[in-house]
Amino acid sequence: MSLQQLKLERSSASDAYRSAFADHELEVAPGDPKHQIIRATVCNVSAPAQHLRRIVITSPELVGFKLSGPDEFFGLFMPQVASGKLHLPIHTGGANIRASAAAMPDELRPDLRWYTVRSLNPEDGQLTFDVVTHGVNTPSHEGIGPGLRWVLSAQTGDEVAIWTCQGLWHRGQRCQTLIADPSAVPSVRAILEYTQTFAPDQLKDMHVRIIAESPHDLEPLLNPNWEDELGSFDVLFAPSEKFSETTIAHLRGLNYSQHPATQSKYVWIAGEGSLCKQVRRHAISTWKLPSESVQWCPYWFLGKARP
Ligand SMILES: Cc1cc2nc3c(=O)[nH]c(=O)nc-3n(C[C@H](O)[C@H](O)[C@H](O)COP(=O)(O)OP(=O)(O)OC[C@H]3O[C@@H](n4cnc5c(N)ncnc54)[C@H](O)[C@@H]3O)c2cc1C
CATH class of the missing domain: 2.40.30.10 (Translation factors)
Structure with missing residues (x-):
């Protein structure tokens, strides 16, 4: 569904969409x-x-x-x-x-x-x-x-x-970076749709990085729907064993203090375990975020079960 259709659907069904959420502000995590x-x-x-x-x-x-x-x-x-x-x-x-x-x-x-x-x-x-x-x-x-x-x-x-259970993300810090592999892209899309509905001005301060093996892993229209709406947006491709190193290399390549993503006050990361761990470390040691400003959730682990 294109962003235009999405916006139309959201406005015509806005009561139904809005009534799905207990909190329309989400200034703090649930x-x-x-x-x-x-x-x-x-x-x-x-x-x-x-x-x-x-x-x-x-x-x-x-x-x-x-x-x-x-x-x-x-x-x-x-x-x-x-x-x-x-x-x-x-x-x-x-x-x-x-x-x-x-x-x-x-x-x-x-x-x-x-x-x-x-x-x-x-x-x-x-x-x-x-x-x-x-x-x-x-x-x-x-x-x-x-x-x-x-x-x-x-x-x-x-x-x-x-x-x-409950949600983890909140929009308390305006400038934020969301990082996801394909298992967490449904979460990111839902977060962006929520922000677009309840706090559309914030989208320009949000930075999104997706790491996937192939475009087949992703619901279509991710790029055309979101890349012009956000502060910055990139989809990276690598085999799943390299999600972590490819993402970290990309983050290191952002010119610290010049690229707006590096000024994020909150980082949300979900997907493969090592990817989450490495991004969290980068946000704390390089972007100097306090640990409570990094929301990380390992969704699965390479080579082993995640009960
Ligand atoms: C809070 C939370 C939310 C989640 N939300 C989603 C969601 O919306 N969509 C979603 O798809 N998953 C999501 N997951 C991941 C999901 O729970 C499972 O881990 C996933 O479906 C794999 O479970 P499984 O039983 O098939 O494999 P497991 O028994 O966990 O693992 C078997 C093998 O499959 C491999 N494997 C598991 N996942 C992947 C993968 N993504 N890519 C490559 N190899 C893999 C493992 O490395 C392992 O070798 C979420 C996890 C958590 C904790």
Whole structure:
């Protein structure tokens, strides 16, 4: 969808879009949430790009639901067997859902992975999220984890559940840099759409860097939609083992104190673990940001599972 269409859609559906968020300012990061488990049903599966699956789930409990922020994430419970029956942990309302799931018998325990809300329609009770396939097409592919295996076999009518969590990003510091690999681009797009709706003047002080293996990893129209709206914008390409070094080389190449991104007062970074760690280190040691001004969230780890 072009930015023009997006803007039109946002203005005609602005009430629905606005009502999806509990906070229209987000001057500080969302606080600790009250978690809940919501059972839902898959109502659509599509592929917005060659290496991306878009899943829409629906539940009466999502009608009127409010997100704490645009990068709100959730735990996704999936049956171990494709399209199988979903058993859920009994939880006491505490935050340690992994322990509740681990206490279940092996044969009943659902798989659990974490995803970010791409969009929520609180009127229809529909929540959309995007999952990167990094070029894998079949659920029997060797070495893939339960998240991708489920996504590649997901069908309309499948049972899932979400463990609701919270957003991490805030717009308290006007000048900021967002850095993401393909797994976190859905979060960045949601953050930009939120800013465009609630604080459009801030876009010119926002700097975005995306690192991907190929354009197939990305929902189309990222560049034309955003590059003229933002303070600065770049998409870098490298194999996933080189996400970290390629991004750091790029950041080092920005002329310190001359490029406006280097004057950011807040850095948000999500994606592969080492990428997050290295960017955080760079922001603290070179850009001299206090550690609390760097929001970092490793979404996955190269060569190992991220339960
Ligand atoms: C807060 C949070 C939000 C997240 N949001 C999203 C989201 O919106 N979209 C999304 O796609 N993912 C997101 N993730 C990542 C997601 O939870 C899973 O890590 C991912 O789907 C892989 O899970 P898996 O079970 O398929 O593989 P795992 O069992 O975790 O790993 C199996 C193998 O696959 C490899 N692998 C895993 N991910 C990738 C990748 N991206 N590229 C290359 N190799 C990989 C691992 O290195 C490992 O060797 C998020 C994670 C967190 C913590």
